[in-house]
Amino acid sequence: MAEGSSNNANVDTSRSERAVWLMKCPPVVSRSLSSSSASDSLRPVAKVIVSLDPLLANDDDDSPPQFTMELAGTESGNAPKCYSMDMSQDFIPMAVFSESSQGETAVEGKILNKFDMKPHNENIQNYGKLCRERTSKYMTKSRQIQVIDNDNGSHMRPMPGMVIASAVSDKKKMPTKGSDMKRTRRDRGEMEEILFKLFERQPNWTLRQLIQETDQPEQFLKDLLKDLCVYNNKGTNQGTYELKPEYKRSGEESTPK
Structure with a gap:
C-alpha cells in the first residue's frame, strides 16, 4: 500500500506492474464498448486478433505483429465492426x-503499448456511409410544432386602430422623386465641348444617358441640346438626340486628313 500525498488516502498498488494497453478509438467504438459492457458484464464486448507471419518472425527480424479488433455489437447498421490497431x-x-x-x-497497471484504431480496409465503405449519415443528421434542421391554445384566429385579425409596422416601414423606405443631390451647372462653353466629345464617341444619345454622363440639371441640358442637336421623333433612332448638320460638317472639316 502507498500513501497519497494530496489527501493522505491509501492507494492500492498491488496491480501497478500489470501491463495495460492504451487505445485511442473512434467515438462509435467507445459507445459500442460502453453499451455492451453495461448490458451484460460477462459477455465479451470485442475480440482482438494478433497476426504473425511465420516466415518473417525470426530472431533476425523485428517485424511487429498486426493487431485487429472485431466488435461483438455495434450501435448502427453502417458502423464498421472490424478495426486495424496501429501499435506504437x-x-x-x-x-x-x-x-x-x-x-x-x-x-491498475502501467501502459505497455499504445494503439491508434482506424476502420479496416474491408469496412471502409461502411465507414464512409456512417460519416455521410452523421453529416446529414447534423445538417438537417429539426422542425418544431407548437400547439396554439387560442385557435379561433381572433388574435391574428387586425383590430381597429392597429398599425402594421411593416407597412409603415415600407412607406418610409420608398424613394423620393428626383435626385437627392442638387446638380451644379457648368459653364456653357465647357458643356458644349463636353457634348461635342460625347457625340464624337457615338452619334446618338438619349436625354437620360446624357444626364448620367454629364451630371447636369435636366432643363439646362435640354436648352443646350435644343441649340446644338436635333431630336429624332421617329425612325430607328427614335427618342435620341444627334448633332445638327452644321456642327457635323464643322467637326469633319476640323478633322485633319
Whole structure:
C-alpha cells in the first residue's frame, strides 16, 4: 500500500506492474464498448486478433505483429465492426489509475503499448456511409410544432386602430422623386465641348444617358441640346438626340486628313 500525498488516502498498488494497453478509438467504438459492457458484464464486448507471419518472425527480424479488433455489437447498421490497431511504443511512460464509488484510488497497471484504431480496409465503405449519415443528421434542421391554445384566429385579425409596422416601414423606405443631390451647372462653353466629345464617341444619345454622363440639371441640358442637336421623333433612332448638320460638317472639316 502507498500513501497519497494530496489527501493522505491509501492507494492500492498491488496491480501497478500489470501491463495495460492504451487505445485511442473512434467515438462509435467507445459507445459500442460502453453499451455492451453495461448490458451484460460477462459477455465479451470485442475480440482482438494478433497476426504473425511465420516466415518473417525470426530472431533476425523485428517485424511487429498486426493487431485487429472485431466488435461483438455495434450501435448502427453502417458502423464498421472490424478495426486495424496501429501499435506504437514511442510514448511517455504512463500508469492507469482508477477510483471507486467509495473514493478509493488504485493503480491498475502501467501502459505497455499504445494503439491508434482506424476502420479496416474491408469496412471502409461502411465507414464512409456512417460519416455521410452523421453529416446529414447534423445538417438537417429539426422542425418544431407548437400547439396554439387560442385557435379561433381572433388574435391574428387586425383590430381597429392597429398599425402594421411593416407597412409603415415600407412607406418610409420608398424613394423620393428626383435626385437627392442638387446638380451644379457648368459653364456653357465647357458643356458644349463636353457634348461635342460625347457625340464624337457615338452619334446618338438619349436625354437620360446624357444626364448620367454629364451630371447636369435636366432643363439646362435640354436648352443646350435644343441649340446644338436635333431630336429624332421617329425612325430607328427614335427618342435620341444627334448633332445638327452644321456642327457635323464643322467637326469633319476640323478633322485633319
